[in-house]
Amino acid sequence: MNQKIPIQFPNNISVYIKREDLIHPFVSGNKFRKLKYNLLQAKKESATTLLTFGGAYSNHIAAVAFAGKEQHFKTIGVIRGEELVTKVQENPTLKFAQECGMQFEFVSREDYRLKQEEAFMIRLKEKHGFFYLIPEGGTNALAIQGCEEILTKEDAVFDYVCCAVGTGGTISGIINSALPDQKVLGFPALKGDFLKDEICTFVKNKNWELIQNYHFGGYGKVNQELVTFINHFYEETKIPLDPIYTGKMVFGILDLIQKNYFPANSKILLIHTGGLQGVAGMNERLKNKKLPIIKIHD
Template sequence: MNIPNQLIEGFPNITLSIKREDLIHPFVSGNKFRKLKYNLLQANNEKKQQLLTFGGAFSNHIAAVAALGKLHQLKTVGVIRGDELVNSIQENPTLRFTQACGMELDFVSRAGYRNKTEASFLSGLEQKWGSFYLIPEGGTNALAVKGCEEILTETDAEFDFICCAVGTGGTISGLINRAQTHQKILGFPALKGDFLKEEICRFATNERWDLISDYHFDGYGKVTPELIDFINRFYLETGIPLDPIYTGKMVFGVIDLIQKNYFPEGSKILMIHTGGLQGIEGMNIQLKNKKLPLLLTHA
C-alpha cells in the first residue's frame, strides 16, 4: 500500500509504499513465515518430530517456531539466552506465549549461549531433548533465504528501491537474489557493526545492495523517545503498526533519507514490513519501567 504524502511532504516526486508481510499470519508472520516455510518441509522430509532453535527473551523467531510447532503438531524446544529468566516466564509475554504453544524452554547462561553452534553444545542438547531438526538463531540458513526470495513478485518490478530491516541477513539475501536488475536493495541493520556484510555475502548472488547503518538507535533492542514518537505518529496517520526493533527503525530511516534527498527524483520505493509485532507488548513493559512513553498497540 502507498504511504500518505504528508509523511514525505515536500517530496511529491517520490513514491513510497509498504508491503504488509506482517499480515500473512497472526503468529507466524512476515519474514518468519518465509524463513520457516522450507525448513518445515525439510524437517518433514527428514521425518523429524521436534524443532529446536535459539533466541532471546522477546524473540520473534522463538515465538514463531512455537506457533508453527503447535499448528503442525510438532514438539518444539527453545534454547533461551539468559538463565536468570527461568523464574520470570509469566512476566514475559513472549515466553508465556511460547509455553502456551507447548514449547519446552531451556534457559542457558549468556556465556554458555555463545557456544550454541559448537558440536559439543549441540550434542549435549540432543542428549537432553532427543533427536531434533535444528533451526539457527533468527532462522537464517539457505532454506530460509529460499523462502525470503518469494517476498518479491512480478508486481513489485515497478519499484527502484527495496528496503528492509536486517537482523541475521536472511531476509535481505532473499530480496537481493530475487530483485530485478534495475532494482537496488537497501538494508537497515538493527545491530551495530559491519559483520553482517560477510554473512549476507554467503547467500547473496549479486552486488546490487547496500547497508544503511545509521538507524540502529544505539543497538539491538534499544529505542529512544524520538523513535517511539515516530512509530506512534506513523500508526495514527497510516493505521500500520510497526515493531520497534526492526521495521520501525527501517521506516524511520527511509523517510529520513527521503528528506535528506538520498533518493533520486522520481524514485519508487518499496519497504518490506517483516512483522515482529508480538514484541510490542514486551517493549512496553520495559518502557513503562523506565517511565518512557508507550507504543500504541495494534489491538
C-alpha cells in the first residue's frame, strides 16, 4: 500500500511511503521479501534446518526465527557477542527468537568476523549437521529476486524511489526492477563506501545513488535529534519508523527536500522496510542513557 504523507512540501513535491512493514506481522518488510525464495530453495534441497547470523537486536534473526517456526524448520542463530549468553531474557529480539524455537550459538566478535572463512563453516557443519545457510542480513541472489517484487506497476508514476540500505540486497532488487527513467536513492545505515561495490555485484543499471550523509554516526547509532524527528513524524502521519534504517532514510529525504535536492513537481516513493521489532531494544538503550524513547503506537 502506498500511503501519501500528509505534509505540505514546497515546489509541488509529493511524497508517498510504501508500507512494506504491513505485509506480515512478524516477518515484515524486506525480511519477508528476502526470505521468500530462500525458504522455497531450502525446501527444494530437503533442508530441515536454517542457519544464519546476526547481532543482539537483528531484525533478520527475529524474522528467520519466526519464519522457521511458521514453516516447520529448525533454526540456528550464530550471534555476535559471547556476553549475550546470559542476557537473552533481557533482550526483546533474542527472547522473541528463542520463543520461536531458535537455538543460539554465541561467538566472540573476533570469531564472528571469520564467519565467511571455510574453517568456521566446517566447524558449524560438524556441530549442527546439514543446514541451509542464509547469510547475515539475508542478502544473496534469491533475496534480491524477492526484493525485485517490491515495486509494482502502480509505482511507475514515481520519479524517485528511496530506501534504507543495510547489506545492499533490498536496494539491489529495487534497482533491478525500477524503470529506466526512475532514480533510486539509497540511504546507508553504515559508514563507508564499501556498499557501492557490494551493490554493483548484483545490478547492471546505473540509475541509482547512495546518499551517505544520514547514518547518524554509523550502524545502530541514534541521537536525540533522530528520536525527536521519529516521534514528531509519527504524531503528524501515524506512520511508525524504526531508528536504525527507515527513520534515518525519511529524515534524509525531508532534509533534502528542504535543501532543494529534488526538482519541482517530483513524485517520491519511500520504501518502509519494516524493522519495528528492534524499537523495543533500542528504547531500553535510550532509557539507560536517559534519552527520550521512540513511539511507534499510541
